Amino acid sequence: MNNYLSSLFNLSGKVALVTGATGQLGYAICESFLASGMNVIGIDLRISQSRVIQSENIQYFEVDIRNADALKDFFNKLSSSIISIDVLVNNAGVSVFEPFEERPEESFDWVMDVNLKGTFFCIQNYVNFQRINRKHGSIVNVASFYGVISPDFRIYTDCSRKNSEVYGATKAGIIQMSKYFAVHLANDNIKVNCISPGGIFNPENPQGEDFLQNYSFRCPMKRMAKVQEMIGAILYLSSDAASYTTGQNIIIDGGMSCW
Numbered sequence: 001m002n003n004y005l006s007s008l009f010n011l012s013g014k015v016a017l018v019t020g021a022t023g024q025l026g027y028a029i030c031e032s033f034l035a036s037g038m039n040v041i042g043i044d045l046r047i048s049q050s051r052v053i054q055s056e057n058i059q060y061f062e063v064d065i066r067n068a069d070a071l072k073d074f075f076n077k078l079s080s081s082i083i084s085i086d087v088l089v090n091n092a093g094v095s096v097f098e099p100f101e102e103r104p105e106e107s108f109d110w111v112m113d114v115n116l117k118g119t120f121f122c123i124q125n126y127v128n129f130q131r132i133n134r135k136h137g138s139i140v141n142v143a144s145f146y147g148v149i150s151p152d153f154r155i156y157t158d159c160s161r162k163n164s165e166v167y168g169a170t171k172a173g174i175i176q177m178s179k180y181f182a183v184h185l186a187n188d189n190i191k192v193n194c195i196s197p198g199g200i201f202n203p204e205n206p207q208g209e210d211f212l213q214n215y216s217f218r219c220p221m222k223r224m225a226k227v228q229e230m231i232g233a234i235l236y237l238s239s240d241a242a243s244y245t246t247g248q249n250i251i252i253d254g255g256m257s258c259w
């Protein structure tokens with residue numbers, strides 16, 4: 001029993017690929033995977049040296065997940081040195097904040113391209129990669145509670161970063177795409193789940209005072225999330241503890257979506 005329990009969450013020696021690896025959440029995911037003994041491949045649009053983790057167990061690559069050909073090349077190159085990627089975390093995501101009445105087509109397309117098409121291209125290439133050596137795997141997609149509920153605009157009094165319809169629509173799409181691939185990839189032994197974070201406090205670029213107060217009033221747990229609070233679910237979904245869990249969306253929002 002003890003052996004069984006210790007193996008449940010054991011990620012040591014496994015390989016993970018994390019997109020958006022140098023962003024706020026991506027950095028924390030890479031850090032926790034490394035601390036769990038994993039080898040990590042981090043990809044991002046631009047790798048800024050101030051956002052990389054110094055470790056021999058992580059390698060960074062600049063890849064634009066919107067670019068299907070670039071992603072295909074990237075996975076082809078990986079296949080010369082790696083035979084399996086145990087976990088893919090589709091974390092890269094963007095949003096736009098102008099009022100919807102003024103939203104230009106490019107803004108809409110950008111969010112669709114990164115969040116939905118980019119996530120799809122990563123899943124497509126990952127599955128083709130794993131199938132070469134008939135390896136099983138795990139995909140964890142990062143959606144958002146705004147893929148499940150609409151923002152309450154009353155909380156944005158001093159904040160110009162009002163969440164957009166296209167962001168929520170792409171995140172809802174990611175939740176649905178996770179279910180689609182959970183069913184489609186079950187025979188490949190690839191499980192597909194997602195997490196939906198609530199608002200995460202960003203100490204490097206703090207949200208406005210008014211917003212923080214309003215958000216805390218609206219949230220049953222009376223505060224925004226800490227980035228580390230997303231990690232437990234990601235580790236769980238990446239591990240054997242979730243071996244029979246697929247197609248699920250874990251909402252981590254301090255209860256915000258419950259009312």
Ligand SMILES: NC(=O)c1ccc[n+]([C@@H]2O[C@H](COP(=O)([O-])OP(=O)(O)OC[C@H]3O[C@@H](n4cnc5c(N)ncnc54)[C@H](O)[C@@H]3O)[C@@H](O)[C@H]2O)c1
Pocket residue numbers: 019020021022023024025026043044045046063064065066091092093094114118142143144145196197198199200201
């Ligand atoms: N921060 C929050 O409050 C919050 C809440 C809910 C969901 N999320 C989701 O969590 C994920 C991470 O968000 P974050 O807060 O860390 O944001 P972030 O902006 O700090 O990180 C996102 C990363 O994705 C990268 N990226 C953007 N476009 C890319 C592309 N075309 N190819 C490769 N990489 C690209 C960016 O360079 C950046 O490093 C996103 O999917 C976001 O939608 C965040």
